[in-house]
Amino acid sequence: MIWYKDNDADIAVSTRIRLARNVEGTPFPNALSDKGEVTEKIKNAVLASNSTLAGEFEFINLDQKSKTERSALAEEHLISPQMISGKGQSVMISRDKTMSIMLMEEDHIRLQIIQSGLALSEAYETANRVDDVIEESLAYAFDEEFGYLTACPTNAGTGMRASVMLHLPALRLTDNISRIISSVNAMGLTVRGLYGEGTKAYGDMYQISNQVTLGLSEREIINKLKSVVDQIIDLEKKAREGLMKANADYLKDKLGRSYGILKYAFSMSSKEARELISDVILGQNLGILKKGKMSALECMVKASPAEMGGQKPEERDLKRAQFLKENI
Amino acid sequence: MIWYKDNDADIAVSTRIRLARNVEGTPFPNALSDKGEVTEKIKNAVLASNSTLAGEFEFINLDQKSKTERSALAEEHLISPQMISGKGQSVMISRDKTMSIMLMEEDHIRLQIIQSGLALSEAYETANRVDDVIEESLAYAFDEEFGYLTACPTNAGTGMRASVMLHLPALRLTDNISRIISSVNAMGLTVRGLYGEGTKAYGDMYQISNQVTLGLSEREIINKLKSVVDQIIDLEKKAREGLMKANADYLKDKLGRSYGILKYAFSMSSKEARELISDVILGQNLGILKKGKMSALECMVKASPAEMGGQKPEERDLKRAQFLKENI
Numbered sequence: 001m002i003w004y005k006d007n008d009a010d011i012a013v014s015t016r017i018r019l020a021r022n023v024e025g026t027p028f029p030n031a032l033s034d035k036g037e038v039t040e041k042i043k044n045a046v047l048a049s050n051s052t053l054a055g056e057f058e059f060i061n062l063d064q065k066s067k068t069e070r071s072a073l074a075e076e077h078l079i080s081p082q083m084i085s086g087k088g089q090s091v092m093i094s095r096d097k098t099m100s101i102m103l104m105e106e107d108h109i110r111l112q113i114i115q116s117g118l119a120l121s122e123a124y125e126t127a128n129r130v131d132d133v134i135e136e137s138l139a140y141a142f143d144e145e146f147g148y149l150t151a152c153p154t155n156a157g158t159g160m161r162a163s164v165m166l167h168l169p170a171l172r173l174t175d176n177i178s179r180i181i182s183s184v185n186a187m188g189l190t191v192r193g194l195y196g197e198g199t200k201a202y203g204d205m206y207q208i209s210n211q212v213t214l215g216l217s218e219r220e221i222i223n224k225l226k227s228v229v230d231q232i233i234d235l236e237k238k239a240r241e242g243l244m245k246a247n248a249d250y251l252k253d254k255l256g257r258s259y260g261i262l263k264y265a266f267s268m269s270s271k272e273a274r275e276l277i278s279d280v281i282l283g284q285n286l287g288i289l290k291k292g293k294m295s296a297l298e299c300m301v302k303a304s305p306a307e308m309g310g311q312k313p314e315e316r317d318l319k320r321a322q323f324l325k326e327n328i
Numbered sequence: 329m330i331w332y333k334d335n336d337a338d339i340a341v342s343t344r345i346r347l348a349r350n351v352e353g354t355p356f357p358n359a360l361s362d363k364g365e366v367t368e369k370i371k372n373a374v375l376a377s378n379s380t381l382a383g384e385f386e387f388i389n390l391d392q393k394s395k396t397e398r399s400a401l402a403e404e405h406l407i408s409p410q411m412i413s414g415k416g417q418s419v420m421i422s423r424d425k426t427m428s429i430m431l432m433e434e435d436h437i438r439l440q441i442i443q444s445g446l447a448l449s450e451a452y453e454t455a456n457r458v459d460d461v462i463e464e465s466l467a468y469a470f471d472e473e474f475g476y477l478t479a480c481p482t483n484a485g486t487g488m489r490a491s492v493m494l495h496l497p498a499l500r501l502t503d504n505i506s507r508i509i510s511s512v513n514a515m516g517l518t519v520r521g522l523y524g525e526g527t528k529a530y531g532d533m534y535q536i537s538n539q540v541t542l543g544l545s546e547r548e549i550i551n552k553l554k555s556v557v558d559q560i561i562d563l564e565k566k567a568r569e570g571l572m573k574a575n576a577d578y579l580k581d582k583l584g585r586s587y588g589i590l591k592y593a594f595s596m597s598s599k600e601a602r603e604l605i606s607d608v609i610l611g612q613n614l615g616i617l618k619k620g621k622m623s624a625l626e627c628m629v630k631a632s633p634a635e636m637g638g639q640k641p642e643e644r645d646l647k648r649a650q651f652l653k654e655n656i
Binding site for chain 1: 577578580581584585587588589590591592593594595642646649
């Protein structure tokens with residue numbers, strides 16, 4: 001199931017595991033003039049394999065997709081933002097959209113598992129299984145000392161990036177978010193605003209991920225991330241309880257107004273939509289607001305500029321307001 | 329019918345005629361130690377009369393009413409704001425609430441007719457009829473040269489103040505309101521913001537009235553006022569058409585958002601309520617917004633601090649939001 005479907009986004013929104021892999025004896029994509037041959041090799045390793053993977057994936061040549069279609073895939077986190085305007089790239093996406101194998105991004109293979117909620121171990125096991133199937137037909141570039149070799153040395157070693165997306169509106173409302181970002185960074189993890197950067201994240205969505213890929217095992221990386229994420233979730237829960245205890249009327253008013261604007265505005269920018277939907281997600285999780293036709297998280301994803309189609313911004317803003325009115 | 333009931337407030341909201349009268353040979357109220365005797369005389373002239381008036385009016389001794397009850401009467405424009413905290417004052421109100429006879433305000437008698445819409449001639453004729461009935465039993469203080477004598481000389485002559493309440497949101501949105509107030513003032517008429525003063529009027533409600541009561545006949549005063557009011561109504565109509573032509577999307581968005589906030593806020597000040605309800609009145613009259621359970625104008629009157637009861641302001645704000653959510 002795609003990560004944002006029927007997902008009530010109660011703090012831990014989604015989990016992602018990404019493995020970077022390269023085919024032995026072949027230059028990295030940026031130094032590779034003919035990307036077709038190695039693409040074909042990897043495609044066959046997945047689709048012609050005798051494992052269960054064969055029937056699960058669909059191959060998409062991104063050169064044959066419009067910029068809008070590619071942007072929509074990026075909004076769903078099925079390709080990386082760089083792949084919106086890339087060349088010679090492709091992706092294999094599983095039917096349930098939890099797995100995507102990007103080809104000819106920075107590395108030959110970027111295998112990604114994305115699931116709703118906090119599910120680091122499950123996602124890692126799935127990634128491992130797919131990785132093993134590919135490795136049955138392909139030799140990876142691997143070094144005894146450095147582990148998996150990657151185009152950028154920061155990815156070498158495990159080649160793994162594990163990340164959890166967290167919805168942290170109460171930590172923002174209580175002015176704790178900057179402090180928390182600093183201490184997470186100090187622990188060697190990275191915090192990224194999902195829309196907008198750092199403390200200016202629109203929609204209060206933050207992605208916490210490991211920075212180091214070398215010198216720790218996959219299991220160690222996941223355990224460290226899990227422990228920090230659990231602490232942040234706990235802080236967000238406490239901040240919500242505190243707000244409800246001290247400022248329930250203020251909160252009901254603020255979140256209700258955001259819902260009212262989403263219900264009755266006639267035009268809306270994507271930045272405003274994300275901010276208001278963040279309030280609605282919080283309100284629904286606190287039991288202040290009722291759930292709509294579509295999950296509020298899905299509304300946030302679908303209200304992106306790419307999903308709203310390629311018209312003029314003003315037309316998109318009208319279309320977005322209409323979409324949100326009907327679905328939130 | 330009370331002026332704000334089922335009134336869609338399409339620019340001309342209400343019309344008011346007020347006549348100031350004093351009983352011959354009796355000091356004005358501010359110099360009168362025993363107000364009881366003259367009050368009784370006037371009360372009898374109305375209630376004991378053999379005319380149709382007798383059954384129409386109810387007598388209210390304001391000394392027996394709480395400050396909140398008196399404030400609510402003032403919000404309905406059935407007594408003047410000064411009477412909220414006065415002493416020895418009373419009022420006779422007609423069952424349909426279109427007529428009120430205030431006793432021992434600045435003058436012995438302040439007879440007021442208030443109707444919805446623009447109805448200067450009708451209101452004046454009604455006032456005249458009631459005035460005649462009272463005069464059958466009472467001699468008024470009257471001077472051949474100065475006309476009706478009043479406590480304040482600015483009311484002498486006809487003793488009449490005629491006024492029309494106009495809802496002028498488009499003239500505010502197009503930044504024309506200050507200019508119009510200045511030219512109306514220059515024509516010898518007075519413009520008052522109904523809630524807040526002048527150009528800072530909350531709710532875009534303006535009362536246009538005659539300044540001069542001496543030297544012109546009642547008919548002349550009414551004709552002059554009518555002609556200026558007709559012009560302002562025309563300007564507001566043109567401003568609305570202009571906005572709909574040039575900025576329909578902006579208008580639909582702005583008015584829709586105001587409606588959404590009224591529908592989903594949990595707490596609301598009276599100032600904000602008036603501003604948002606003004607948008608809703610405009611939206612309903614432009615066909616952009618649907619009508620609610622109660623007319624938006626009635627919601628504006630009923631959302632006043634007095635109508636919301638005498639609790640703490642924060643409690644009133646919660647009660648007001650609840651009331652508006654249900655009725656707008």
